[in-house]
Amino acid sequence: MSSQNIRIFPEKLNLRVAPQRTEWYLGRMEIETTFVCVFCFQVNNTLVDGSGGRTQEYTEDCQVCCRPNVLHVTVDSSLEEASVEASAP
Ligand SMILES: [Zn+2]
Numbered sequence: 001m002s003s004q005n006i007r008i009f010p011e012k013l014n015l016r017v018a019p020q021r022t023e024w025y026l027g028r029m030e031i032e033t034t035f036v037c038v039f040c041f042q043v044n045n046t047l048v049d050g051s052g053g054r055t056q057e058y059t060e061d062c063q064v065c066c067r068p069n070v071l072h073v074t075v076d077s078s079l080e081e082a083s084v085e086a087s088a089p
Pocket residue numbers: 037038039040041042062063064065066067
């Protein structure tokens with residue numbers, strides 16, 4: 001995790017971020033993780049498809065303010081953890 005938002009808002013993250021966990025679902029590896037919205041700074045839960053590649057980039061709307069965040073996803077070599085950095089489109 002190297003997002004600048006995490007350093008800026010440690011108090012929110014300490015309260016809200018749950019440990020990452022991995023679930024197998026219908027043959028796909030879904031990694032539950034979080035990102036911090038670049039617009040409203042709320043923590044969003046998101047599912048990363050671990051079978052989609054070690055690095056992924058896609059747009060997901062914030063669950064709070066509905067504005068689009070571009071997510072830069074890096075899947076760990078164990079395929080059990082993923083780190084997500086959000087940026088503005
Ligand atoms: Zn937002």
